[in-house]
């Protein structure tokens with residue numbers, strides 16, 4: 066049992082309120098990802114759950130028990146830090162066995178569990194090395210290994226991949242996905258900036274904005290039906306075309322959003338001038354200028370062979386239009 | 400190219416001159432301590448005859464041996480107490496937030512703004528009114544007060560440099576804040592702790608002014624004071640003075656050699672990021 070329930074959680078530093086009235090229900094074994102712009106409070110929320118940061122008001126339950134006053138080590142959690150935070154003066158084996166030694170586990174048990182975790186993460190060749198003798202990716206794996214060894218009920222990650230290069234990030238992402246499969250009982254909370262990580266790893270995504278929960282949902286829900294303009298603009302890359310004014314009114318809402326891949330080029334009721342193109346291999350982004358709507362992005366498969374300056378027809382399927390009211394809330398009925 | 404070489408040569412020359420300026424008196428003391436008295440003032444810098452009589456002579460003097468013992472006692476106690484006090488004090492200044500913390504840190508630093516001479520009189524008066532003149536206790540306390548502020552600030556700098564996340568990781572792994580300090584932070588700043596202890600010892604070992612003001616009895620004199628009594632107007636020997644100088648210099652040199660690697664060590668590498 067490792068479900069997490071956050072009720073009316075607030076966190077202030079002095080007069081600054083960083084988290085405002087957070088309510089979350091995270092099921093046992095779920096993989097939840099926190100996303101949001103820099104400074105919105107993702108790390109703070111994670112640290113509140115871990116117990117490294119105290120909660121100003123509200124309630125935090127883990128496994129059905131209120132843990133507001135429970136110290137971090139008694140919450141059954143493990144945390145992987147963005148900077149890895151490996152103990153520099155201990156080798157990999159001692160780093161991974163540290164928590165067990167603190168718990169006064171027997172030598173044999175410590176050895177067995179460290180080896181088991183090392184095998185899972187292909188770390189056996191490095192057990193006697195010191196952190197400074199490892200590459201970034203290896204350090205990251207040791208940090209994950211150190212967390213696994215404790216057999217935690219809840220796994221917390223704060224941007225664990227942000228210090229890795231692109232290729233390694235993909236590889237480690239797959240490893241984390243695999244890890245999740247092998248630990249079906251373990252609840253995981255993961256903070257990231259990376260859209261791809263969020264979309265691929267998460268069972269559910271929590272979008273935070275300025276200390277508030279903006280929306281919670283599966284990656285599909287957030288992408289297909291963003292609950293607010295903020296989420297619409299935040300999820301998806303390149304981001305959704307947001308249009309307001311006369312153009313939007315014409316389509317029945319104060320503001321509308323349309324994903325770049327839903328813009329159909331070459332046919333449709335509107336005319337736009339091509340201002341710029343970006344070729345990405347599998348697809349291309351075409352930037353259009355429409356007199357009323359303004360600047361729009363379209364995503365087309367393969368290479369876009371339109372010279373800059375050409376005026377083209379474009380349009381979109383009515384079903385793909387996201388409509389928002391004046392306050393930025395999604396309008397459910399078109 | 401030639402310009403560069405010229406500049407390098409110049410810099411080398413300057414370094415050499417500085418080195419000679421610093422080293423010459425020290426070398427001279429060492430050499431003089433092993434030469435017969437007759438040669439010290441007359442002979443050149445290169446010794447031709449050697450003798451250990453000066454060392455035998457000073458080690459035969461009971462007042463010198465007492466002073467050696469006193470200096471060792473005070474130095475070791477000051478060194479240990481400095482570490483025992485400076486570590487928790489600097490840790491608290493670095494890691495915790497509480498009312499008046501910054502002000503206290505400032506006060507500790509402010510004590511360094513006054514030269515020791517300026518506080519000499521109040522210290523002597525204070526020690527006198529406590530009835531502690533001519534005791535090693537008085538020396539121990541004053542030496543502690545002399546070295547602690549620097550020790551605290553130096554350690555604080557090192558502790559500030561240890562990422563908090565390391566301690567947080569330890570706390571999540573199951574230690575207390577204090578446990579994290581002992582198991583993670585202290586091992587990482589060990590070179591600095593050793594440096595601070597060494598520094599306190601050396602400071603106390605060579606301290607002359609306070610000792611002169613507080614101590615007059617032979618049984619509680621420390622080495623620097625004993626060295627001064629070697630300047631005996633009736634039976635004066637340059638060689639013995641030099642030998643005394645060498646004895647004062649030796650522990651400092653030995654401590655440095657012993658902890659050389661520790662003092663230059665940089666242990667934090669690798670724990671954080673790539």
Ligand SMILES: Nc1ncnc2c1ncn2[C@@H]1O[C@H](COP(=O)(O)OP(=O)(O)OP(=O)(O)O)[C@@H](O)[C@H]1O
Nearest residue numbers: 078081083101102103104105106107108109110258
């Ligand atoms: N100790 C602190 N004292 C005061 N304000 C703080 C403190 N820690 C964080 N904050 C503020 O709280 C807000 C949220 O910080 P947090 O680190 O949670 O952001 P984040 O979402 O993790 O950002 P990023 O994506 O850049 O890591 C920020 O505006 C930050 O300035």
Ligand SMILES: [Mg+2]
Nearest residue numbers: 107108109223
């Ligand atoms: Mg953060």
